[in-house]
Amino acid sequence: MIEVSGLRKTYGDFAAVVGSDFEIERGKIFGVVGPNGAGKTTTLKMLAGLIEPTAGTATVAGFDAGDPEMRHQLGFLPEESPLYEDMTARSYLRFFADLYDVPRDVASDRIESTLDRLDLEYRDRRLGDVSKGMKRKVAIARSLVNDPDVLIYDEPASGLDPLTTNSVLDFTEELREDDKTVVFSAHNLYHVESVCDRVVIMNEGRIIARGSVSEIREEHGDTSYRVFSDTALDGTEPTADGRHRAVVDTMAEVEELQDAAKAAGGSVTDIRTDEPSLESIFLELTGQQMPSPRTAADTAPADEPAADRHELEDSP
């Protein structure tokens, strides 16, 4: 559904995206992950035809990105999607449906059903008077007025409260069931991990890892094993429950511990596998430090100004 080859964008001497290549199958959710300035938004905007690539190609739903026909197949949700605050949700969505040449009756049915699915109230209230979460839902609904095959969501849950965030993520998963192809970027790796079928991790304009979350974990993560025995062995530490624990990196070392315990007249009572989170892989690959506390995007109140959140997100 989406094919990207050698996609590159430079601004003078600065390379925002350097030779991206990836493919996305129909009905999949594709995550683009990376720190600020990694080139995620630039990549998504090149896919949406908003930014002209310096080099390379991107085809979306069989059309070159930027082809006006492609836009009929595309729903785009920018990171910041300010609405026309004097309009109501209905009038706003009808306006965009008109621009997409959606027949009036079809548009009305589609708008109502989408707003129902998003559980959106106050459909005839001025958009300037509704909450941030509702505005985001209206923006998502706008991305669907033309019933597109491809959806590009840039930080769809940015700045939302946890409840609305879950609602948006659940809705995104529903889109997969509707056979929509979704590309979305997020700072919050938990969101990506929980929703995406495939992921690319970008840093400084380059894709540094790609695949399903498990493939990335397998390729880039360091899996470790905690081995518990009922007898003390070399390299083990006593635990609170009277057992002894050793942490090893390979199954061969696990087997060696099993043999040693047996030789000592004891046995290995438990083996636990510790898989790395996408977040830790991401931090390791990008050379970042673990933010503390948790990213501000998750904790910011719904009505907090966007600029403040960004400052918080940028802070270590």
Added chain:
Amino acid sequence: MSRGDRLRTRLTTIGRRLRRIGRIARWEIGQSTNSYNRRTLAVVAVLVVLVGSVGASAVALGVASPAPNTDIYRVGVAADSPYNAVIEDNAALTARTPSRSALATGEIDLLVGGVRQPTAGPGPRSPTLLVEAADGEKGAAALTAFRSAVQSYNDRAMALEANQTAAYPVIVELQYLPQSTLGPAAPTNAGNLTDGTDGSEGDADEDTDTEPDANDTANGTSGSSDGDTAGSGDSTAGTDDADGDAPPVADGGGGSLLDRALFGGGTSGSPAEIQPPFPFGSLLLAFLFLVPMNFVIQSYGSSVLNERISRRGELLLVAPVERLDIVAGKTLPYAAIAVAVTAVIAAAVGGGLLSVAAVVPIALTFLAATFLGAMFARSFKELTFVTITITVFLTSYVFIPSIFTNVTPIALISPLTLVVMELQGEAVSLGSYLFSTGPFYTSTAVLFLLGTGVYREEDMFSQKPVPLKFLDALDARLSGVRSVGVLTALFLPLVFIAELLAIAVLFVLPIEVSIPLLLVVIAAVEEVAKSIHIFAGFESDRFDRSASTALVLGAASGVGFFVAEKFTVVAQLVGLPDLQLGQAALQPAGIGITPSTTLLLLAGPLVLHTVTAGVSALGARKRLRWYLVSLVAATAIHAAYNLGVVTLYG
């Protein structure tokens, strides 16, 4: 796909685009309406009432009370004289009882006497109207006004003839020839103006009530009959004015300085030397057309900038709508308001379709300049600066020249002059209309073209300084070598406006200073127009910075300019090259040159533009400082060429 299918598809696409433009326009109206609270609307309403009051007052002034330019000159004329109709027809003249004593005491400024028949001896060989002017400047000015009024009357009377070829092969043509001394007006008899013969054969001998004999006058400045009259074949400057459009020649010791300056006197005719009968009433009314523009562009500029600052425009860009359609949809309501307000004002002040047709291109240029400014501005503070600059510049450009409506063809650089002319009841030719409005229409197109070029995500939401945005706008319209030439050609309307403005501004200086200065200014304007986009292309790394590339781009730009420059021939339609300043500005381009030198002067500008654009392009490939140096060099070469042409052929 058959031709019919293709046509159907194209029509469907056009219909769809128009529908989207209409949808965006309706949405824009809703947005704009909602963005103003009741208090703002109340303030606007008050201002509209204020403007309306001024307009109504101006109209009333023109109708009910003496306006500044009405009844200025008192003319003693007999009640049964055919010249009474001429005087009644002219607002500046008012009829009084003819009396020599009244002339002596200053109660009247002009005395229209009878007609002296030709005699066998020396003297005129056709009937001569005897006119006597009071001493002093006012008397001379009254005579000039009277002469002009007679000519206008004759022209209108001639125009009333439905069948202009009824007397074919006899061609009727009025010629106003100078006389050796001030006095007789045109020999055409007002009572027999359209008989299809020489005006001199009118029934002049019925005017014998008063017999002011020029030879009796003490000052010797009026009433003389010893000069040539119609048909004398004197080939002085006055004979060029066969169409009667230009003010009459007032040779000898009298007449206004303006006449001598501009139409045969050989002096520069700067405003310091002229005493024009300013059309105050018409100017005031014409100015009313400009006032609402300022409100419209404020609202329009805010709407465009708001889309950028809030990033709302991004969602429109990702919709299947062409950028041009978005801009058209957003602009349409404001253009419609401007046209509607113009039509209302025109109806209120007595203007007609011509006034509307003249003001519409001004309104469009206001909008186009505001659009481009709003695309460049980074904040509402900058937008305010931009809109004020646009308002001041365009208002000055269109208003100040129109003051000289009755004085010089230069006034036609402003479409507002057409409004003044219509309000004064003067006819306007198609050529004059095109000359006045053409640069405005084409500039509007170019400004929208540049603005639409940066109506895209990468430029709309960036915070670059205005000069860099300007370069981006130019770069957005470049693709290859040919595009450089095309863009240069498209700049010509702007160049034309800048050059005409330079003519108008330098008009006030003595001719010895203004012409050399004008040559340099024009050279600089043209060199910038030929190279600024090449510089933008190099700065964006669109072109490689080799010398050969620079020369190729320079040549393309020079050719583009040369081809487009030929369109300035339209200036000839209105007689602008008749002025010395006009010649200086336009003749170096090859206009008005005799056929024997045409070939040389066709090749000359082509070589000049190509060479100088190449010089500028060579500097443009090496950053700003070198570009400026090369621009100065190119300007110097160009100015030297202009000076050479003017010296050789001027």
